Amino acid sequence: MKKVDLHTHSAASDGTYSPSELIRYAHEIGLSAIALTDHDTISGLSEAIEEGDKYPDLEVIPGIEYSTVRNGKDVHVVGLYINYKDDDFKRSLQSFIDSREERNRKMCKKLTDAGMPITYEELVENNPGAVITRAHFGRLLLAKGYTTSIKEAFDRFIGDHCPCYVPREKITPEMAIEQIISGGGIPILAHPVLYGLGRDAMDELVHSMKDAGLVGIEAIYGTYTAQDERDMKSIAAKYNLLISGGSDFHGGNKPHIDLGCGTGRMVVPYEVVEKIKEYRK
Template identity: 45%
Template sequence: MNSLIDLHTHSTASDGTLTPTELLSLAKEQHLKAIALTDHDTTAGLEEAEQAAIKNHIELVPGIEFSSTWNGSSVHIVGLDFNWKDAGFQETLAKFQSSRTRRNIKMIALLQKEGFHISMESVQNAFPNSTCTRANLARFLVDNGEIPSIREAFDRYLGDHAKCYVPREEVTPAQTIDLIHQCGGIAVFAHPVLCRFSMPRLEELILELKKSNLDALEVFYSTYTHSDQTSMARLAEKYQLKSSGGSDFHGSNKPLIHLGTGKGNLKIPYTVLESLRS
């Protein structure tokens, strides 16, 4: 029996293009044993995903991907296997989401100054059940003929340090790790390579996260080279952290990234999840 998994995926509850139900159906087609739904700063898709997982006989790992800030840089922490229905967790999450909304309003105002026909209301109408991210803003501009591609939207306007970029109000990695642990979950440093840090700076961050009781590094990831994966595995071993991994699937918002297999280079065995839980 195939026992491959994917512990990093997104749905229409944030900036993916498949509903949670469609995502679980695709997971069945891909013969995955388990997947984690890790939408950005929201658990809104998990209830639907739970029902779809039962229907498709796939194990669903409750998940979330938190955006946080460390020394002015964006750091993402994935939470896995936590009690997402906990009232205290949802109360804190609502505060994080308010911060994201304020940021979106500021970025939309900058896009309007650039001459784009976009408003918070129109974006919300286009993505009515989503926690909107920069990817949603980019998708809106593309779908409405304002700009040719999502890549150009990020390169020119919405990417880090581009002209319409607005940094997040600071939530620290330590805060997100603590919140995940309060609900019995597993905290994973998502795609460390994408931080583009020098190795000494990356190790400084990992050491700090380790002091905050980080559980794992994302050792397996769609865009990693073989060298990247080897480096992340060595860091996990050096700092006595477990390994996690996933595709970071977003549907057509990242068309080259496929569920379970990434760019064709991913094969994450179920034993990775068992190790995370042990």
């Protein structure tokens, strides 16, 4: 069976593999297609596409993952097949980048006020060229001895609803969907199971995003159980959404998740890509 992975990260955001290393690894393990979907940035795509040109049997799909907020909760939207070279798209993306920087500066102040001095400039200096995410905060907290692990950093300080967490402001899933569509891409609701919503709240989320132009949902994901996958496929069928899937590979930042298989059981068949291509036509 030909397999794909449509949700991955590189060092351009919070992964540990460079874009070219990621593509080489995808080829080594025999994937037929891979999407690079870094957080709120397209800076790694040119390198990934160029590396992919070396492997005729591997399709490299240009993508992005937007971090948005809905009702105080993080909701992520993946865009596949985006026109990342379009100047209008790049300009509109800047507002998302500005929002992330503002959030990160506020989190630095909260951590400093809590007795763990961290500056935004430190984060940028330690991660040149990367979009700063909470994973970078976690690594710096660990490096400075404020925590004993990145997991502790999230559990105690920077995870959702923790004392030093600051949500993104004014960036909604609908805004991400609109931007992805304007950039010629396919908007996909990322890992909905991870949001911890009940059945009714999940249904309402998907319904509202479908109305805004959502095309697909990650019904296959690196950490899903078999029941999670069945539930998400049922929602996809209810709202006539395409199925997408991916590991959410981050390299060493999520060592329990491997490319192409997640925690071990994930399989995303190539027909998922074929159906997305049919929709694009």
